[in-house]
Amino acid sequence: MKVLIVDDEKHAQDTLEILLKKDFPSQFQIVGKCFSLDEALQHLREKGHPDLVFLDVQMPHRSGFELFAEMPHRDFEVIFTTAHDMTREAINLRPFGYILKPINPNELKSKMEEFIENYEETNINRKLDSLIGNSQSLELQLFSTNDNIEFVHNHEIAYMKGDRGYTSIYKTDGTEIMVSKNLKAVQENYPEKQFMRVSKSLVLNIKNIIRYDKKHNKLFMKDNLILDAGSNTIKNIKI
Structure with missing residues (x-):
């Protein structure tokens, strides 16, 4: 599963990468690390969409919330990383979840296990939908x-x-x-x-x-x- 990390702090990016590789060595591929929302948007448009984006909320110039306005029909999940409890605005955007900074390894592991379960279930449903669409030709x-x-x-x-x-x-x-x-x-x-x-x-x-x-x-x-x-x-x- 492909992961993009968006955070203006390098040590926060590196912490996420290290923890993911430690607990899930073969399940997640870090496809990019971006320091701003504009850099992330460019990456998404030029290199395709990952399965999951870790998105810092408070970044210079533009908030991570603005990603949802730029890409209202995204086909990837978002987990906010933030130093503050989620606001009503953030919850209304319906991210997959959020993790408080400094990142707790156990909290991250639990959230990623939840993501993996959801990802696998979604894939099964997509395959079933495809089968249903082709069922008549398959008798x-x-x-x-x-x-x-x-x-x-x-x-x-x-x-x-x-x-x-x-x-x-x-x-x-x-x-x-x-x-x-x-x-x-x-x-x-x-x-x-x-x-x-x-x-x-x-x-x-x-x-x-x-x-x-x-x-x-x-x-x-x-x-x-x-x-x-x-x-x-x-x-x-x-x-």
Whole structure:
């Protein structure tokens, strides 16, 4: 993770760098050390954005607060370093946090552990968002349950059953996933010719149907899954 240090005092810059290298030797890369806000802005515009900026509040000529006005849509986090407790103005800027000077090594370590956890969680969410955006081309859907995010490939689904505002998704391996969406909302994410609404509460994946037992009125599906089928269900299957 890339870190930029902005502070008009060299010993403050060096202290941060030494402590980061001591406690997190392989996790943070110091990409620059700037002595003023203008120098920092130039660095950000010319050399790209880091993941985190340590930003001194009180500097000659311009306050560290002004970074937020210059870059209102920043894509990096900011931790203020200051000799005074944070003001309401600073808190309203919504930095990741702040550390009082002189810097306490334990306080810094705790804040950086919090940053690492947040960074990793954010990265996971970004990857999930990317997967969700590409899910149709991958023939994959993501379903959020109470405990997990379930990755379900289209070919794994045998059928879906709706019950008012909920839908149970039955997979060919016999497992079930319940999601808090009605059947219509779930079905809309699937190709209609493959996932066919055959009754008010039932959607079948016809690619997983092997045969229909006329005598016993049962549908045999892949992985030895057997489904009791009403006569209307069979009539509504359009090949």
